[in-house]
Amino acid sequence: MNSAAATVERAVTERGELVLRELDGHYEVISNGVFLMDTRAGQSERLLVRAALDAVPDGARLLIGGLGVGFSLAEAAASARPARITVAEIEPVLVGWHRGPLGRFSAGAVDDPRVRVVTADLTTWLRTTDEVFDAICLDIDNGPDWTVFDTNAALYQHDGLDLLRAHLAPGGVLAVWSAAESPAYAERLAASIGPVETLRVPVPRGEPDVVYLARLR
Template sequence: MSVCYDNPVVLDRREGPYGEVVLRRHGELLQIIANGCFLMDTSDGRSERLLVDAALAALDAREQPNVLIGGLGVGFSLAHAAANPRWGAVTVIEREPAVIDWHRHGPLSELSRDALADPRTEIVEADLVEYVHETSDTYDALCLDIDNGPDWTVTEGNDGLYSASGLAGCARVLKPGGVLAVWSAQPSPEFEGTLWNAGFQQVRTEEIPVARGVPDVVHLAVRPG
């Protein structure tokens, strides 16, 4: 008996602290939908891997750096970071309990099982906007994969992370010379200017070609030493 995957199949639907989140399967892909808006799926992961690799490369020869990843998503960033033995510790901040549960006990575990079993990995259930202003921990790199980037946020409150105040919090949790890497669904010259104005240095943008439309990008910036 053949199975038709023309229409997405909802695997789980939950009311979270910030609205409805849905996990669905569309063919071979797993998709996360937030408040009716598509967020991400398991189709590729190139941009998430570049997010992590670009941050690590910008740290030069720093030994066993630790990284804070903002947003668990479908797990590409986490899995890629944990697969690299050069990272000393990998901490992920995720504010949706459902997303964490889908990775620990649900269908997304097939992508993150090895990473979650790695003793260097820690998952923290928290709002990153609040976390960067409250934690006493500091990191060599901060990789942000929150929403769809600085110019197109789906969830109310996420845009505050890309504001001057939010970026001040990001700088606060970075060690001197630490790297901020920000994924975006589209290039944002305005955000580059905001990074400079927030006191970051060596601001640059790397593009990731996509099948159709404008490329994804990773914005990179360094906290002054």
């Protein structure tokens, strides 16, 4: 008989209800009743960062869009390559969970001296800063074709890609996580940023996770 997930924390945010649940030592995050992410795998999230860092020089400035359960940040902090790691995460509650139950999945990296957490909507924040990055890793919602919040959909359209491009340093790379292949998005990415490499990560059920890696032309 399967045990039921236990609610660890529940919070009401500006975007609705956010719930952290635990089952058999793993956690899952539920947004307004919709499954968002869990801690059971993480291979593709780590690949997202690893592929981006492999394509840039030492001392790189890295931006991660979306903290999630922390796999991407942990991978970045485990590398000596980035000199500065900026994480944009809209939910202060989620950031707080990384100083609690989720801390082991982000390897305590929110307190790494190279790490700065910007608690803001990524699109809004990018419009207010002139910072540029050698690598941008985008893991917002579940990718270009399944966004939990409608406001995030624009980030994957031409205007959003133009905004991301404006914050890439010469020779920079944009890595994008997706829960499934999106040929239309890959075409937009190539048109806006540059040549695209598609990396697939098999999952136990369903379509492979996908990482798109685009190099600024």
